[in-house]
Amino acid sequence: MVIGGGPAGITAAIRCRNHHLKVLLVEGRKLGGQLNQLYPTKYILDYTSYPEIRAGYLADLMIHHARYDDVAMMEDSIVTSIDREDRYFRVTTGNGNYRVKAVILAIGMGLFEPMKLNIPGEDRFEGRGVAYAVPNMELYRGQSILVVGGGDTAVENAIGLSRVARVTLIHRRGSFRAIESNLEMLERSLVEVIMDTELKEIKGDKNVRKAVLFDSGTKTVSEMEIDGVVINIGFSPNLSLVENAGVENDGAHIIINGPDMHTNVPGIFACGDIVEYSGKARQVLPATGEGVTAAEETYKFIRSPYWVGEKQGGVVVDKEKCVACGACMAICPGVFRADENRRSEVKPGVDLNLPCVDTAIEACPRNAIERN
Numbered sequence: 001m002v003i004g005g006g007p008a009g010i011t012a013a014i015r016c017r018n019h020h021l022k023v024l025l026v027e028g029r030k031l032g033g034q035l036n037q038l039y040p041t042k043y044i045l046d047y048t049s050y051p052e053i054r055a056g057y058l059a060d061l062m063i064h065h066a067r068y069d070d071v072a073m074m075e076d077s078i079v080t081s082i083d084r085e086d087r088y089f090r091v092t093t094g095n096g097n098y099r100v101k102a103v104i105l106a107i108g109m110g111l112f113e114p115m116k117l118n119i120p121g122e123d124r125f126e127g128r129g130v131a132y133a134v135p136n137m138e139l140y141r142g143q144s145i146l147v148v149g150g151g152d153t154a155v156e157n158a159i160g161l162s163r164v165a166r167v168t169l170i171h172r173r174g175s176f177r178a179i180e181s182n183l184e185m186l187e188r189s190l191v192e193v194i195m196d197t198e199l200k201e202i203k204g205d206k207n208v209r210k211a212v213l214f215d216s217g218t219k220t221v222s223e224m225e226i227d228g229v230v231i232n233i234g235f236s237p238n239l240s241l242v243e244n245a246g247v248e249n250d251g252a253h254i255i256i257n258g259p260d261m262h263t264n265v266p267g268i269f270a271c272g273d274i275v276e277y278s279g280k281a282r283q284v285l286p287a288t289g290e291g292v293t294a295a296e297e298t299y300k301f302i303r304s305p306y307w308v309g310e311k312q313g314g315v316v317v318d319k320e321k322c323v324a325c326g327a328c329m330a331i332c333p334g335v336f337r338a339d340e341n342r343r344s345e346v347k348p349g350v351d352l353n354l355p356c357v358d359t360a361i362e363a364c365p366r367n368a369i370e371r372n
């Protein structure tokens, strides 16, 4: 099962199908992930082969590709738990339970919630001028819009909106986080940029009318007439699913230690925005690449390549022979761990049919590990 229908999940599911694995992709909201849910009318400018493509159109192409390859997909179906059941996982969704051999978590920012400023007027005007995403730029035509934030999301939304609206972008510091090419476009756009400025209050009647701004340089407060506010200051992750499945995370992302998209739980792989590792880039292209890797590793896990046959019985480590070199633990960390003398031992209750067990047995310089 692939959980998450964004670029990473869709690509992983297609690759699983190419390997003739039986795959079901489950998406909690709408297929296409953030591309469709947050900014379908925004232009994506860094997807190779399309110098400029609308996010929603790119999502449609990906969904079409998955359908073309007969990937089974289910929308509006929230996964509530993943539990180990013998050699399988029981996945509980809003539309029934499934028993699967492996899971690929491609859940983006989880069932992400946009971060709020928690200022007066923000909740009162949500949906009546206050927004956290721009699903349809056309709704803003001819309006005066204030965009808040200094990352790529805020900068890209400000540039996109400036094609149809009068846009002011404010950022709380003196420098942006966004990528240089976005900042170059911002400079060339009609967006008015105000740095070192915070939004302190949103005022209005039925709809938003005014923003109260605080200039942290001059320490002055001013009011600006506006029709709407787009707040793009990041997202709060919701990792309850990951947490309950026992997948190692830092409260915001799943931690991956190698380039193989393995989580700490054998049989659960992860890819896309939810994943964190050294050198991680949160863009569509690397997410799709990670999706392919996760699918390849899933294939190896499920099918075990032909040179690794079905195994019976257990795996034993001869402590007399073991020289605590750590090779088996590095190769197959899901199965081998160090004992109090740093010698290898087999973790209890783990899947001994993992292909890496045989690789570790072969790699042991003292032939200290055997299947029995």
Ligand code: NAP
Binding pocket: 045, 046, 116, 117, 148, 149, 150, 151, 152, 153, 154, 156, 172, 173, 176, 177, 179, 232, 233, 234, 235, 282, 283
């Ligand atoms: P982000 O990079 O985390 O930026 C959030 C921005 O909001 C920061 O500038 C931050 O200010 C500001 N902020 C946070 N809390 C605030 C508060 N209470 N009041 C005022 N400002 C506040 O979030 P994002 O822009 O949504 O991007 C998320 C990730 O997706 C990033 O890795 C980004 O590069 C990536 N992304 C990439 C692309 C692309 O490659 N085309 C497009 C969109 C997103 P400070 O800077 O002062 O902390």
